[in-house]
Amino acid sequence: MQQNWVEKIEDLHISVLLQELVENWKIFKDRKNIVVDCTLWLAWHASKIIEKLNSWDIFVWFDADKDNLALAQKRLEGIRWDIEIKLINSNFVNIKTELEKIGIDEITYVYYDLWLSSVHFDDASKWFSFRETGPLDMRLDKTSKLKAYDVVNYYPLNDLIKIFREYWEENMSARIAKSIVESRILKTIDTTTDLAEIINKISQFPQVKARIFQAIRIEVNKELENLEKSLQDAIKMLVLGWRIFAISFHSLEDRIVKQTFKREERDCICSDIICTCHHKKSLKNLYKKPILPTAEEQKANSRSRSAKARVAEKII
Numbered sequence: 149m150q151q152n153w154v155e156k157i158e159d160l161h162i163s164v165l166l167q168e169l170v171e172n173w174k175i176f177k178d179r180k181n182i183v184v185d186c187t188l189w190l191a192w193h194a195s196k197i198i199e200k201l202n203s204w205d206i207f208v209w210f211d212a213d214k215d216n217l218a219l220a221q222k223r224l225e226g227i228r229w230d231i232e233i234k235l236i237n238s239n240f241v242n243i244k245t246e247l248e249k250i251g252i253d254e255i256t257y258v259y260y261d262l263w264l265s266s267v268h269f270d271d272a273s274k275w276f277s278f279r280e281t282g283p284l285d286m287r288l289d290k291t292s293k294l295k296a297y298d299v300v301n302y303y304p305l306n307d308l309i310k311i312f313r314e315y316w317e318e319n320m321s322a323r324i325a326k327s328i329v330e331s332r333i334l335k336t337i338d339t340t341t342d343l344a345e346i347i348n349k350i351s352q353f354p355q356v357k358a359r360i361f362q363a364i365r366i367e368v369n370k371e372l373e374n375l376e377k378s379l380q381d382a383i384k385m386l387v388l389g390w391r392i393f394a395i396s397f398h399s400l401e402d403r404i405v406k407q408t409f410k411r412e413e414r415d416c417i418c419s420d421i422i423c424t425c426h427h428k429k430s431l432k433n434l435y436k437k438p439i440l441p442t443a444e445e446q447k448a449n450s451r452s453r454s455a456k457a458r459v460a461e462k463i464i
């Protein structure tokens with residue numbers, strides 16, 4: 149399966165907001181640039197950044213999916229011999245510890261392109277989709293413990309309702325959660341098809357299945373908590389005057405990016421009359437509204453229509 153993906157590599161993914169990501173990057177001419185791509189996949193974004201780096205700059209590539217990281221490495225192999233490339237197969241939640249392990253404690257540009265990749269949905273062996281029968285897994289990092297199977301078979305009813313509501317504002321949350329709990333009393337829910345059939349009994353709309361699968365995936369991979377922690381750690385490591393750029397594709401992620409950047413624009417984040425949090429502002433949002441793809445980009449790539457990017461600069 150992997151070999152086919154390598155052959156089809158150029159068709160797999162069109163990067164979103166590529167020009168905007170490059171234009172919002174301030175490159176140092178008089179010091180080492182240390183740029184971090186938190187979500188490498190096919191390295192379309194990285195391939196534009198890499199062209200502009202100065203000799204001896206450092207470019208760090210993160211991807212939690214080791215197959216994706218390997219494909220990108222193959223794709224960009226030998227493109228620049230004069231810069232240092234560091235490949236990190238880890239969740240970007242570990243940005244601080246992973247960078248410290250390789251002796252990096254400050255960065256000059258960091259960016260996120262927050263989506264899975266088309267392989268996660270199209271390659272049946274990844275099991276993120278309800279379209280193919282497979283084990284209920286959904287882990288981006290196959291070494292982590294919690295699988296979709298555990299969420300579906302062991303989470304109490306109220307927790308299922310909560311994740312369906314919180315992670316996709318799905319208005320059939322309670323009915324679907326109840327149906328899952330009733331089904332698993334009779335027999336464990338083992339496969340993506342078992343789960344899809346249970347959802348089908350409540351609603352046959354593919355969007356409902358997609359949302360429930362997405363909610364479970366968000367829970368399994370702790371996507372929202374990890375994003376928030378990663379952004380906070382990345383902001384702390386940013387050099388004064390330099391930037392963070394994040395592209396999101398759904399409102400839950402955009403909300404985290406927006407709130408994190410906003411919080412870092414304020415001097416106090418507690419509601420006490422006399423501040424007890426001693427939080428100091430560290431960022432300035434560069435634009436009041438999110439950056440959206442141009443009409444041409446939206447026309448050329450329908451996936452880009454839901455994209456929103458936010459960019460902020462370190463000020464203290």
Ligand SMILES: C[S@@+](CC[C@H](N)C(=O)[O-])C[C@H]1O[C@@H](n2cnc3c(N)ncnc32)[C@H](O)[C@@H]1O
Binds near residue numbers: 161190210241
């Ligand atoms: C939309 S793709 C990135 C595309 C890339 N910017 C390009 O131009 O080709 C997102 C990638 O991020 C990875 N990813 C998603 N969540 C991640 C996380 N929490 N930590 C690290 N990598 C993650 C996925 O495995 C996928 O390869």
